Amino acid sequence: MTKDLLVVEGLSKRFGGLLAVSDVSLRLRQGEIHAVIGPNGAGKSSLINLLSGDLSVSAGRVLLEGKDVTGEAPHRRCRAGIGRSYQKTTIFHERTVLDNVRLAAQSARHNTLAMRRVRSVEMETEAAALAALQETGLADRATTVARQMSHGEQRQLEVAMVLATKPKVLLLDEPLAGMGHSEAKRMAEVIRGLAVGRGILLVEHDMDIVFAIADRLTVMADGQVIASGAVEEVRRNAKVRAAYLGETEDGA
Amino acid sequence: MAAMFATALFLPLVVGDYYLQFAAKVMLLGILAMSLNLNVGFGGMVSLCHAAFFGLAGYVLVLVTPEYEAPNLVWTLLVALAVVALVAAVIGALSLRTRGIYFIMVTLAFGEMLYFLFHDTSIGGGSDGIFLYVKPLLTLGGLSIDLENPLTFYMVALVCCALSWALITHLLASPFGDSLTAARDNERRAMSLGIPVFAVRLVAFIVSAVMAGLAGYLSAAQFGFVAPQMLGWHMSAVALVMVVLGGTRKVAGPLFGAVVLVVLEDILKIYLGEQWKLVYGGVIVALVLFLPGGLQDILRLTLPQGWFRRTAPVTQPIVVGGKQ
Numbered sequence: 001m002t003k004d005l006l007v008v009e010g011l012s013k014r015f016g017g018l019l020a021v022s023d024v025s026l027r028l029r030q031g032e033i034h035a036v037i038g039p040n041g042a043g044k045s046s047l048i049n050l051l052s053g054d055l056s057v058s059a060g061r062v063l064l065e066g067k068d069v070t071g072e073a074p075h076r077r078c079r080a081g082i083g084r085s086y087q088k089t090t091i092f093h094e095r096t097v098l099d100n101v102r103l104a105a106q107s108a109r110h111n112t113l114a115m116r117r118v119r120s121v122e123m124e125t126e127a128a129a130l131a132a133l134q135e136t137g138l139a140d141r142a143t144t145v146a147r148q149m150s151h152g153e154q155r156q157l158e159v160a161m162v163l164a165t166k167p168k169v170l171l172l173d174e175p176l177a178g179m180g181h182s183e184a185k186r187m188a189e190v191i192r193g194l195a196v197g198r199g200i201l202l203v204e205h206d207m208d209i210v211f212a213i214a215d216r217l218t219v220m221a222d223g224q225v226i227a228s229g230a231v232e233e234v235r236r237n238a239k240v241r242a243a244y245l246g247e248t249e250d251g252a
Numbered sequence: 253m254a255a256m257f258a259t260a261l262f263l264p265l266v267v268g269d270y271y272l273q274f275a276a277k278v279m280l281l282g283i284l285a286m287s288l289n290l291n292v293g294f295g296g297m298v299s300l301c302h303a304a305f306f307g308l309a310g311y312v313l314v315l316v317t318p319e320y321e322a323p324n325l326v327w328t329l330l331v332a333l334a335v336v337a338l339v340a341a342v343i344g345a346l347s348l349r350t351r352g353i354y355f356i357m358v359t360l361a362f363g364e365m366l367y368f369l370f371h372d373t374s375i376g377g378g379s380d381g382i383f384l385y386v387k388p389l390l391t392l393g394g395l396s397i398d399l400e401n402p403l404t405f406y407m408v409a410l411v412c413c414a415l416s417w418a419l420i421t422h423l424l425a426s427p428f429g430d431s432l433t434a435a436r437d438n439e440r441r442a443m444s445l446g447i448p449v450f451a452v453r454l455v456a457f458i459v460s461a462v463m464a465g466l467a468g469y470l471s472a473a474q475f476g477f478v479a480p481q482m483l484g485w486h487m488s489a490v491a492l493v494m495v496v497l498g499g500t501r502k503v504a505g506p507l508f509g510a511v512v513l514v515v516l517e518d519i520l521k522i523y524l525g526e527q528w529k530l531v532y533g534g535v536i537v538a539l540v541l542f543l544p545g546g547l548q549d550i551l552r553l554t555l556p557q558g559w560f561r562r563t564a565p566v567t568q569p570i571v572v573g574g575k576q
Contacts (some may be wrong), residue, residue, distance in 0.1 A: 054440065054444070074443040075449070079446045084444050090438050092434065092437050103445065106427055108446035110427060112446065112447045113427075113452060115422075115423060117426060
């Protein structure tokens with residue numbers, strides 16, 4: 001049986017007169033990749049920011065495993081199990097790959113105010129960091145300084161850092177942005193692998209890859225969900241075709 | 253650095269009392285600058301009220317001292333540092349809600365509030381300041397530490413300076429240090445990795461204020477006098493210049509900044525008299541222009557490659573943006 005990890009109910013975000021996200025509801029199950037697609041300005045990134053706590057919610061609720069986290073600050077949500085990556089790479093450029101991931105592992109699970117190193121904690125952090133690198137295929141780059149890596153590798157590191165926080169839910173904001181075709185394919189496989197035992201909410205523009213790896217699909221336009229369901233079902237949806245291909249609906 | 257502190261232990265063998273007192277003064281300012289750099293260089297928080305903590309501790313020492321009796325070193329110090337910690341907690345909790353240039357302005361405002369508290373009221377003798385007639389004394393069994401004695405005072409200043417350096421170095425190597433520098437480099441990411449940025453910064457702010465307080469306490473004890481100037485923004489700015497001059501990426505950098513600045517001031521005063529500030533300003537401008545990474549640039553430019561481990565290129569010595 002799969003369980004609902006993340007439940008979003010009637011989520012809205014208002015910026016002055018603009019309703020960026022309007023009454024969005026969705027469910028994310030364990031082991032599932034749930035892709036959110038839509039044209040530019042549809043509110044996909046705002047949705048991720050609402051779920052991660054980077055933006056405050058105007059209306060609605062976010063439940064993580066049944067617990068309401070709507071009002072929690074970003075660092076608390078991270079500790080509760082919601083990890084996120086950014087569309088614009090936000091790694092620590094001057095640190096090595098391992099240091100980046102270690103920082104993530106340490107920050108999410110241990111006392112960030114601790115004023116001395118504890119051996120057992122260090123070993124645990126190191127192990128979690130190495131595991132995250134292994135899972136994202138960066139294990140052989142551990143000692144490289146982050147800014148010396150290619151763009152694709154930096155995107156991988158971005159995901160590895162999220163992974164090191166031991167999330168139950170991963171919110172990935174365009175993890176393939178700016179990647180070459182072969183890099184993107186490899187990354188897609190990595191993401192597919194990450195879904196085991198976790199839930200992934202994926203915002204992505206590359207439709208081929210979305211259709212290849214997503215289990216469920218939600219389409220947004222103008223801040224609203226216009227279709228949601230199994231990938232094939234949504235693909236055939238008339239409203240979606242209208243939003244994406246400009247095909248007119250009958251009578252519309 | 254440890255070797256340098258050890259060498260400094262032998263200074264009293266070579267120089268007289270005047271220079272010992274001078275060296276002690278430099279070290280106290282060095283503590284102030286190093287503590288400020290914990291905020292500026294490692295926390296990305298440019299504070300302009302650091303002198304207020306420095307001066308406040310000095311005032312507390314003078315105010316709790318009975319008039320003709322030697323104050324007890326331990327408890328007056330503890331009271332002074334406790335007061336500073338409390339005030340820093342309040343100022344920090346309020347001003348850390350802002351970022352970048354606004355943080356500078358808010359800390360400046362709080363610093364000036366403390367300045368005028370002592371300047372315009374009779375709590376501490378108003379604008380004239382007050383004297384401390386008897387210096388702190390600690391007697392433990394047969395051993396006594398009397399800050400009246402220049403040699404003793406020098407040793408106390410040296411030990412405090414070394415301890416401050418060691419404490420900051422230790423903190424930066426701990427998970428707390430990781431959190432602090434991560435929040436400096438990218439606040440949003442640090443939050444999303446589970447770091448409570450506000451709490452981390454507040455603790456750093458308080459720790460650094462308490463260290464500035466230690467320097468201020470000793471400074472008041474050294475000169476036997478406190479005046480509102482000790483708390484003013486001018487003093488904060490001087491400390492900031494020491495930080496920038498010494499380099500923000502090394503713990504000991506600001507200490508060397510303090511040495512250069514104070515020595516420069518003294519030499520210029522001897523040779524130029526009244527006009528010293530004209531040349532002083534010019535030299536500082538030149539140093540900042542040619543050594544943008546601080547004094548450590550001298551090492552990098554003169555020593556052969558590989559002697560000096562370059563940890564990170566200093567393209568932006570101080571982050572004032574806050575948001576990216």
